[in-house]
Amino acid sequence: MPTAPDACACPYEKAAPAQKWTDAVAGVPDDRLNPHLPARFQLDPALKIASAGSCFAQRISESLTAQGFNYFVTEPCPGWLAADRAKEYGYGVFSARYGNVYTPLQLVQLVQRALGIFQPEEPAWSGKNDRWFDPFRPRIQPKGFSSAAELNADRDCHLQAVRQLLEGLDVFVFTLGMTEAWRSRSDGAVFPVCPGCVAGEYSAEAYEFCNFSAAEISEHLNQFFELLAGINPSARVILTVSPVPLMATMTERHVLQATTYSKAVLRVAAEEAVRRHAHVDYFASYEIITATRNTHRYFAADKRSVTADGVSHVMDAFFRQYVGQGSSTEQSPSTTRSTEATPADDLVCDELAMFEAIGNRRKEAA
Numbered sequence: 456m457p458t459a460p461d462a463c464a465c466p467y468e469k470a471a472p473a474q475k476w477t478d479a480v481a482g483v484p485d486d487r488l489n490p491h492l493p494a495r496f497q498l499d500p501a502l503k504i505a506s507a508g509s510c511f512a513q514r515i516s517e518s519l520t521a522q523g524f525n526y527f528v529t530e531p532c533p534g535w536l537a538a539d540r541a542k543e544y545g546y547g548v549f550s551a552r553y554g555n556v557y558t559p560l561q562l563v564q565l566v567q568r569a570l571g572i573f574q575p576e577e578p579a580w581s582g583k584n585d586r587w588f589d590p591f592r593p594r595i596q597p598k599g600f601s602s603a604a605e606l607n608a609d610r611d612c613h614l615q616a617v618r619q620l621l622e623g624l625d626v627f628v629f630t631l632g633m634t635e636a637w638r639s640r641s642d643g644a645v646f647p648v649c650p651g652c653v654a655g656e657y658s659a660e661a662y663e664f665c666n667f668s669a670a671e672i673s674e675h676l677n678q679f680f681e682l683l684a685g686i687n688p689s690a691r692v693i694l695t696v697s698p699v700p701l702m703a704t705m706t707e708r709h710v711l712q713a714t715t716y717s718k719a720v721l722r723v724a725a726e727e728a729v730r731r732h733a734h735v736d737y738f739a740s741y742e743i744i745t746a747t748r749n750t751h752r753y754f755a756a757d758k759r760s761v762t763a764d765g766v767s768h769v770m771d772a773f774f775r776q777y778v779g780q781g782s783s784t785e786q787s788p789s790t791t792r793s794t795e796a797t798p799a800d801d802l803v804c805d806e807l808a809m810f811e812a813i814g815n816r817r818k819e820a821a
Contacts, residue, residue: 474492485747485748485749488743488747488772489743489776490742490743490746490772491772494776494777495691495733496691496736496777497777498524498777498778499778500523500524500525502524503525503623503626504526504626505526505550505626505627506519506526506549506630507556507562507565507628507629508556508628508629508631508695509555509556509630509631509632509697510555510632510697510699511630511632511697511699511740512549512629515630515770516547516549516550518774522774527620528551529616529617529619529623530546530552530612530613530617530620531546532546533546544595544596544597545592545594545595550624551613551620553617554592554594554595554647555632556632556647557633558634558636558672559672559676559678559724560636560645560675561645562675562679563678563679564644565591565617566621566679566683567682569614569617569618569621570618575591576642576644577590577639578590578603578606578607578610580593580650582599586598586599586601587600587601587602587603587606588606588653589606589610590644591644591646591647592647593647593648593654593655594653596609618686621683621690623687624687625689625690625691626692627690627692627693628692628738629679629693629694629695630740631694631696631721631724631725632697632699633697634667634672634716634721635664635667635701635705635706636665636666637650637662637663639661639662640661641661646662649662666705668720669720669723672720673723673724673727673728676724676727676728677731680728680732680735690734691734691736692728692732692734692736693736693737693777694728694729694738695725695737696718696721696741698718698741698745698765699759699760699761700714701713701714702759718741725737738772740769740772740773743765743769744765752765753765
């Protein structure tokens with residue numbers, strides 16, 4: 456009895472080159488590694504593209520703007536603020552003035568607040584010299600607001616801008632940063648930094664540390680997708696994981712172990728999201744920076760800050776993936792290779808600011 460064609464063939468023989476390590480990794484120059492199969496959708500300059508996430512997410516917004524894409528901003532810098540100070544006040548960093556959004560639950564609660572379905576019990580933190588700080592955006596007003604009323608008025612405008620953003624965007628790029636967070640024991644509100652480290656006052660009775668599991672991160676992402684679909688059914692999402700290690704951990708683990716756990720959980724949750732949702736895609740910025748032989752060149756001397764070379768590789772791969780060609784500022788491997796691994800331009804990073812504040816307080820106490 457004749458056998459069916461290829462009945463005895465190994466299925467891996469028909470795998471595409473991109474699915475085989477020898478062809479897709481070992482056989483590709485380090486500077487040109489692009490760990491992707493075809494994207495689920497493409498971007499074009501007409502689409503309204505918005506973003507949020509951890510510190511590294513700022514590279515997305517910078518590059519999209521530089522490449523002439525329609526980076527969607529609903530909370531622009533006011534005319535009275537000098538352009539060279541805009542970033543200091545949180546303008547132009549992301550699509551709206553929400554600062555760093557490190558965890559999916561923080562993103563979910565941001566959307567819920569914009570929709571008026573979640574009102575945290577702790578609306579403001581008082582600081583030195585009668586200044587007031589937004590617990591959910593503690594660094595967008597460097598010296599704080601002059602009063603709680605001023606803070607509330609600014610936040611009302613901000614949340615209106617967030618809702619406008621969600622309603623109008625075509626593509627949302629979210630960079631997952633970490634699994635660790637601090638939240639209110641009373642209502643579960645999640646903060647971008649630990650209370651008392653940048654603003655506010657820490658109390659073990661009022662706040663608790665949490666380290667989300669893969670199941671929890673997946674559930675929070677699903678909650679966000681559901682909320683977004685209710686506002687904007689045609690919106691698509693690109694998920695990516697920040698390659699930047701944790702600055703510190705509150706788990707009883709070495710910070711390297713804690714970082715590995717955090718990134719692994721985020722990567723698993725992103726993969727689960729792509730499997731479940733046809734409108735969600737994943738971009739491998741984490742893999743490009745950490746899983747190549749370029750780590751000595753893609754991280755600066757602190758082994759944490761991503762260098763300009765690393766950012767260039769990530770964004771060139773991003774445009775090849777979603778536009779079909781590299782960035783217009785692409786350089787050859789020989790010209791991108793630096794003689795010294797130097798960090799890219801400064802990012803707005805709450806984690807870093809937290810430890811700078813701790814250092815300043817120690818100096819003052821000395």
